[in-house]
Amino acid sequence: MERVVITGMGVISPIGNNVETFWRNLTEGKSGISTIDTFDVSHHKAKIAGIIRDFNEDDTLGKNEARRLDRFAQFALAAAEQAWTDSNLDIDEIDLERLGVYVGSGIGGIETLIKNVDTLREKGARRVSPTLVPAIMSNAAAAQISIKWNAMGPTMSPVSACAIGNTAIGEAFRLIRFGEADAVFAGGAEAAITDLSLASFGNATALSTRNDSPAKSSRPFDENRDGFVMSEGAGILILESLSHALRRDAKIHAEVIGYGASSDAYHMVATHPEGKGAYLAMKKALENANISPDEIDVISAHATSTLVGDQSETLAIKKLFESKAYQIPITANKSMLGHMLGAAGGVEAIALAKSLKEDLIPPTINLEKPDSLCDLDYVPGTARKVEIKTGLSNSFGFGGHNAAIVLKKYE
Template identity: 50%
Template sequence: MGHSRRVVITGMGVVTALGESLDAFWGALCAGRSGVGPLTLFDTTDFKVHFGGQVRDWDAAARFGVKEARHLDRFAQFALVAAEAAVADSGIDFARLPADQCGVFIGSGIGGLSEFEAQHSTLVHKGPSRISPFTIPKLMVNAGSGQVSIRWGLQGPCSAVATACASAANAIGDAYKLIQSGHADVMITGGSEAAITHMGLGGFAAMRALSTRNDDPQRASRPFDRDRDGFVMGEGAGILVLEAEEVARARGARILAELKGYGMSADGWHITAPDEEGRGAARAMKRCLADAQLPPEAVGYINAHGTSTPLGDLAETVAMKCVFGDHARKLMVSSTKSQLGHLLGASGGVELVASVLALRTGVLPPTINLEQPSEGCDLDYIPNVAREARVDHVMSNSFGFGGHNASLLIGKYVD
């Protein structure tokens, strides 16, 4: 099939701790604001960590109606709201397109964790006969994709990717390949996650993955900084509308960017720790460049995975040096997780939206809280203040537990 069709991005939507409209989200990112704060979803008194990148003031009943809200886990609610925004942004009218050529790929690392916890509690305290009939449809990882396809009656390829923190990036890359090869014309794609729950927070804290900077939450996520002590949990969704170029042009769509490359790999190393030499991450980036048929020098900015973990940030830096060689010194790199926290399976979706906005506006978001770069972390990470810089190509990296690596590459659309 090869490089048969060009694939473009025509719409985007987000739900994040920094807002839901693209304007609010982008404005906050460029201003260097943090969306991290005390958690209010449940009582965290007994937990080691009391803060995160929580989506505030979320009223599901007001958005979906009381009955419908009860049938949707929080992660699926995020997916639907971000998808609605992306579809509105794209101006697409699915009634005018063949339903079997329009599909959905939405990733999630964990799916309906809050529903799982609530119903397990019911099972233990009230018995199996009291378990809700909506339990399985709410907790399954594919609920986001399924609900979005139902919302518009889409009948093309529909799937859900679960590769931990690479889920959204893999979903977007897979959707891109389906359009490129002619298996679909339009795909709604990205990721959604709502794992700030008792088990989510407790589980990540138990494996010592999280920052415990409880006295200063806004400065807890500090990618590439000497004093980083783990990631900060976030939640939300990032959804994009991808179309075959000729389909977008035929309907007079506003084209935001072109998706040009996708690379993926496995570390084959450890279930949670990255390969210390970043070989898996480097393979994904190299494959992404090869897929885009571009030299390393073409990339001006990388939205890094940059989770603020001691091992991960260093491994990613080593990988970037390996792939980009001398050009690594000229690259501009930043981690928006410094402001949003880590959205796990949704991070690649939200970060690709940020990457598109960076490409379009000529403003690159900063890595906040970067005060003393860690030893070996010696690239240009756009510390603390956004930078005006025109770039033609942007890469976005997502790496997940299990050793999953995914890189996406976008460029300005040129006829």
Template identity: 50%
Template structure:
């Protein structure tokens, strides 16, 4: 018999801050974390804005020496994981380490370390490369370092599926607990691609907004005037736990993870299936896995990146999945405030969805002033809204055609 899986710990690092309660209040208030980039000179860049995390030297939980051995993406993951553990109240010294694991995804991994190492190679030669370069830039550095920090010896891996990475990590953690392989998983994603190379690559792809003079209005999912997504960084980690295990230790349960659906578009390496077929299948499977119907869903936290193709494709996918029920749904994109955290986005949005379910309130889609003609659903425009939420979906879709949907419910 499959086990029930609940969410007992939340932790995130965002351009809006790191406090779960504080960032949640900012999201409900419609506050944007997008601003002019400060970490490097953007004079030669056509995009000069991002959801950047500044003045971050190890965060709240790492001293300077520990931080120096980690790329920023792993620093973000460590801090978000520690916050999730503290929020959960779990004491790993009292747990079987072989029953506790870590799955943290990243779309890119240690990009700053890669850039710094390449610069040193070109300027000073191979003999000056750091022995820490490989362990800092590898995509599994976040998962590995978190497991080492807590001495966890259960499942441990990193999932890489572009912007679906964190949601895949949470979904696979859910599967491991459900089938009885372990009791606890720290799952989510982390990304730190707001770097000279990261920004330049996405500009070359013609994917980013150029609304440099008005950064807080640059991310505008489903709006006719959107001109691309806003690159962001940070981490989102949840502590997943087997229900009876959580109940036995008296844990506060935020929400229940009920279903996990995934699919591939099989169409193009960057563009989504314009008809939303793959995304629809992921949502349909998540619903089937959870044992609920389209009529049961009250809210969807959309992937909603603020791109021309993506927002329309997701709207079509929702209509394909829900039919006439699509017009009874509330759908919002928190990326309108956080920007797009690439491989970390699904972790941030799973937390936002769990809090929406727990508190019966939906964060808004800000900057939605002139909806795209085909984007005619209820996107909770510009102001948060109270609504009884029993079941919700969190969608994450990535370059490569990776689609993931998580079904989250009230406990």
């Protein structure tokens, strides 16, 4: 079987629209959460989110291309462009029939959908955009990336809610591992901060309402957390077979060595309180990587800043790692990023790859009074410089979807 490595990375996030800015702000513990100013939030309980700033779609993609894409696909294409440039792949030298795209979105083009529903009601059917359907489809980002790079290999858009990024990376890993592709764009994108979705999550009492202090609102594992914070963006990686990467003397960020997936089979929106699905996904990922729990040096937690979610993930980690669970540094990127939904896994995989390369673990900020049931080492407050070789990243989603990936420092 082929070994699989990461040779390209691109990110659009609330703390930076390129990998270096993102990584610097993440390791410095800077929050990307701010008051929503893109629409009227006076009637909402939650008025904060992780909004992408300083992103000019016309400059990034060109006016004609940008106008026919929903915001989530714009983010995906911008991140994919970064990843492609970073990989230094040559379009004239790669076998395009063996270049794939596994990029998903949990909610798809909801902003475009809402605008066209308003147009239908206010101006009539004739004014609805003929490009509505291809703009709102969850597979629009994957399709647009495939078209732009003429990638004729397997292309799909996994929809596993907030586990999408890891699902995409894991399935792309499998594809390359079994020799069915040389390189694959993999990750997720989301742009769901709208009046409608904010109202829905808010009415479900899932969101933090710490509106007076946005930077303090996302508080994984903290006793005083009050819900997650919606966020947006994209995280796209280029996975490549090691043999293909070595032939072209590619720069390698990290190696992907394992993937595990499971289902809670429990509830549409509630995490299994005992973390059974999370435990299974992590266990399968380690088995797939052919390593023992003792070989994991760092964990990137899903950690959305919800009571049951944080506690159940902690329980799952304790069950799998037993006494060693207390010795493994665990980081919660969402304390700074908020919850990027379908984009979260891809972005957090990029953070883990950077951690492994630089032996630096980003902090979990806002962890001031730990939940008594969350008593592991969550790297509170400041980044930690420590030698690490192998890391595990978790992503879980509505519907009970769980996906875990194992990355290793490339040596």
